[in-house]
Amino acid sequence: MTRWVRCFWDEEGVWFYFELDTDGYVMRQVELQEPGCRALAAAWLVECQEAQKAGRLAEYESAYGLTAELPISEWEGHDPQWLSANEFEVVWSQARRQLQDRQRPQPS
Structure with a gap:
C-alpha cells in the first residue's frame, strides 16, 4: 500500500515529502526549503x-535530486505527518514545475 508523509528537518529548514511503498522505501521525494518553499x-x-542505466544519473541529480535509499522507518528522529495522495500530488507538481523552470534557458 502506498503512503504519503512529510517531515520537517529543523536544522536545515527543509520540508521532506515522501511517497512510500509498503516497506517504507521512498518512491518519490520532494524537498522544500523554508522560507518560501523553494524546491530543492x-x-x-x-x-x-x-x-542510471542510461549513464545520465549526474544530470538527473543536478536537475531533480535523488530519492533516499533507506526506508523511512530506519530514520531516527523523524516525526512524519500523514498526507493524502492529492496533497502529495499538489506539492509534487509545484516542485517539479519550479525545478523545470530553472532548467530552461533564460532569455537574453
Whole structure:
C-alpha cells in the first residue's frame, strides 16, 4: 500500500515529502526549503533508475535530486505527518514545475 508523509528537518529548514511503498522505501521525494518553499528536489525512483542505466544519473541529480535509499522507518528522529495522495500530488507538481523552470534557458 502506498503512503504519503512529510517531515520537517529543523536544522536545515527543509520540508521532506515522501511517497512510500509498503516497506517504507521512498518512491518519490520532494524537498522544500523554508522560507518560501523553494524546491530543492523532486525525484522519482523510477526516473533515477532509468537515468542510471542510461549513464545520465549526474544530470538527473543536478536537475531533480535523488530519492533516499533507506526506508523511512530506519530514520531516527523523524516525526512524519500523514498526507493524502492529492496533497502529495499538489506539492509534487509545484516542485517539479519550479525545478523545470530553472532548467530552461533564460532569455537574453
